[in-house]
Amino acid sequence: MVRFENVGMRYGLGPEVLRDINFHLRPGSFHFLTGPTGAGKSSLLKLLALSHRPSRGLITLFNKEVSGLARDDLPAMRRKIGVVFQDFRLLDHLSALENVALPLKIAGAKNAQIYQHVAELLEWVGLGRQVDAKPPTLSGGEKQRVAIARAVINRPQLLIADEPTGSMDAEMGLRLMYLFQELNKIGTTVVVATHDLELIKRFGNPVMYLKDGLLTTSGPEQSPAQSGRAET
Amino acid sequence: MMQLFGKSAELQLEKDVSTRYLPVVISAMIFLAALSIGGLFSLNNAINDWSETLTGNLTVEIAFDPTADLDQKVLDAVELLTNTPGVAAARAIERDETLKLLEPFLGKNTALGDLPVPRLIEVIIAQDSAIDLAALNDKLSESVAGARLDIHRPWLDKMVLLGRSIQLLAATIMLLIGGVTVIIVIFAVRTGLIMHSEVIQVLHLIGARDNYIAEQFQNYFSRLSFLGALPGLVVAIIVMFVFNFLVGSLEASMLPPLSVGIEGIIALLLLPILVALLTKYTVRLVVLKSLGRMM
Numbered sequence: 188m189v190r191f192e193n194v195g196m197r198y199g200l201g202p203e204v205l206r207d208i209n210f211h212l213r214p215g216s217f218h219f220l221t222g223p224t225g226a227g228k229s230s231l232l233k234l235l236a237l238s239h240r241p242s243r244g245l246i247t248l249f250n251k252e253v254s255g256l257a258r259d260d261l262p263a264m265r266r267k268i269g270v271v272f273q274d275f276r277l278l279d280h281l282s283a284l285e286n287v288a289l290p291l292k293i294a295g296a297k298n299a300q301i302y303q304h305v306a307e308l309l310e311w312v313g314l315g316r317q318v319d320a321k322p323p324t325l326s327g328g329e330k331q332r333v334a335i336a337r338a339v340i341n342r343p344q345l346l347i348a349d350e351p352t353g354s355m356d357a358e359m360g361l362r363l364m365y366l367f368q369e370l371n372k373i374g375t376t377v378v379v380a381t382h383d384l385e386l387i388k389r390f391g392n393p394v395m396y397l398k399d400g401l402l403t404t405s406g407p408e409q410s411p412a413q414s415g416r417a418e419t
Numbered sequence: 420m421m422q423l424f425g426k427s428a429e430l431q432l433e434k435d436v437s438t439r440y441l442p443v444v445i446s447a448m449i450f451l452a453a454l455s456i457g458g459l460f461s462l463n464n465a466i467n468d469w470s471e472t473l474t475g476n477l478t479v480e481i482a483f484d485p486t487a488d489l490d491q492k493v494l495d496a497v498e499l500l501t502n503t504p505g506v507a508a509a510r511a512i513e514r515d516e517t518l519k520l521l522e523p524f525l526g527k528n529t530a531l532g533d534l535p536v537p538r539l540i541e542v543i544i545a546q547d548s549a550i551d552l553a554a555l556n557d558k559l560s561e562s563v564a565g566a567r568l569d570i571h572r573p574w575l576d577k578m579v580l581l582g583r584s585i586q587l588l589a590a591t592i593m594l595l596i597g598g599v600t601v602i603i604v605i606f607a608v609r610t611g612l613i614m615h616s617e618v619i620q621v622l623h624l625i626g627a628r629d630n631y632i633a634e635q636f637q638n639y640f641s642r643l644s645f646l647g648a649l650p651g652l653v654v655a656i657i658v659m660f661v662f663n664f665l666v667g668s669l670e671a672s673m674l675p676p677l678s679v680g681i682e683g684i685i686a687l688l689l690l691p692i693l694v695a696l697l698t699k700y701t702v703r704l705v706v707l708k709s710l711g712r713m714m
């Protein structure tokens with residue numbers, strides 16, 4: 188599903204923020220990605236989201252080597268990936284409903300189907316009354332839920348979430364984690380970056396630990412520090 | 420049309436202050452272009468008229484002389500000409516017809532009847548004949564007093580050359596206008612791309628094709644161009660009408676009124692559509708090229 192081989196990444200001419208990253212995610216797996224702030228979690232997820240290119244190494248997504256992809260192949264691939272960005276990246280002039288509907292619209296779905304489906308999802312994440320609100324008028328947690336709804340609306344095969352529950356209370360956070368778990372049960376591969384150790388403990392999924400641009404992978408029961416590089 | 424004028428839903432280009440000047444500039448460009456087209460087609464028609472009346476023809480002019488029998492002189496000259504090898508036909512032009520020919524130069528209402536108008540004979544040269552015009556002129560003036568062979572060609576050639584030069588100028592102006600329009604559009608689009616780079620990136624990341632983004636840009640900008648073109652065109656047409664009115668009110672004028680003909684009218688009406696299409700494809704090219712550099 189996802190394979191990183193000796194991947195390094197840098198921004199422009201800056202230092203490498205990711206070094207020698209190696210891992211493999213099986214289809215249908217659910218991983219947490221954690222590590223201190225500035226460790227490179229968001230950067231790694233940007234590589235997964237096909238938002239940035241690695242400066243070295245090989246990334247394989249859906250059995251295709253990413254650097255070998257033609258520009259025309261990227262959109263089709265990105266439509267199989269749902270991303271919750273750390274900074275949400277909602278379009279401010281569109282309503283919550285339109286924001287969430289956007290991936291479907293871009294993929295060419297018919298209007299009538301779209302809005303029924305989207306309204307239901309927004310209802311489910313507790314934004315039934317904010318469907319017409321524009322992101323600047325929403326609270327942080329509400330924006331985050333819109334971003335999550337947008338990421339899952341087209342049933343992605345790979346779901347990437349960067350601190351998806353950072354801006355909301357524990358109860359709502361759990362609710363959304365259960366949503367991810369449900370999606371995972373129907374086959375979605377999930378990667379969630381988080382600082383929330385409580386959450387990691389509670390769900391017990393395998394953890395990838397990033398520090399200073401280096402990655403270690405471990406099972407839930409091990410402490411991150413002592414783990415080796417594991418295939419999961 | 421719906422497709423052409425669709426809204427740029429996600430990019431909200433409508434809200435950009437930076438592109439609001441574009442219709443005004445396009446309007447000015449179309450105004451100039453319409454005037455150029457007006458000049459181009461009117462001149463073309465005028466040149467065709469001149470050529471039609473004057474090509475292949477020579478005129479023999481018999482000077483006005485109140486004491487002589489001009490009709491007799493005309494008859495003599497016609498006979499001499501008809502018997503000259505290389506002349507296909509010679510025909511006396513009636514006095515009324517002569518006055519009509521002079522009308523554009525002297526005006527309509529003048530009491531031309533009293534003017535000392537020379538008598539004219541139209542001479543048609545046989546094709547492929549090498550005729551010595553100078554010798555013919557000598558022979559004419561010898562046998563008919565006051566007769567003179569008038570060769571239009573040099574004058575006509577100069578008029579046509581002048582007309583064609585002005586046409587060339589008008590065409591160059593059209594090209595310049597097109598070029599400047601393209602450059603203005605390119606700058607406007609580049610600004611738009613930079614201002615909306617965040618949204619464009621998000622659209623890409625949720626799976627939008629370059630084409631999807633390019634369409635929003637090209638629809639918006641071609642709409643701006645089209646809407647800007649209309650007032651420019653209307654004002655230009657009004658200006659041409661006013662010009663024609665002024666020319667028409669002159670008693671005597673060398674200036675022909677602007678008459679663009681049916682092709683000219685079609686060209687004028689196509690102008691807004693052409694500028695919209697020019698904008699559309701310029702925008703498309705610029706956007707696709709610059710998106711190609713993004714991941």
Ligand SMILES: Nc1ncnc2c1ncn2[C@@H]1O[C@H](COP(=O)(O)OP(=O)(O)OP(=O)(O)O)[C@@H](O)[C@H]1O
Binds near residue numbers: 201
């Ligand atoms: N756009 C950028 N340009 C240059 N450097 C960047 C950019 N984004 C991140 N970095 C740098 O890359 C390193 C890793 O950043 P990243 O955002 O991946 O960390 P993170 O693990 O997600 O941190 P956090 O937990 O605070 O979200 C940091 O040192 C940061 O300064």
Ligand SMILES: [Mg+2]
Binds near residue numbers: 228229230273349
């Ligand atoms: Mg981060």
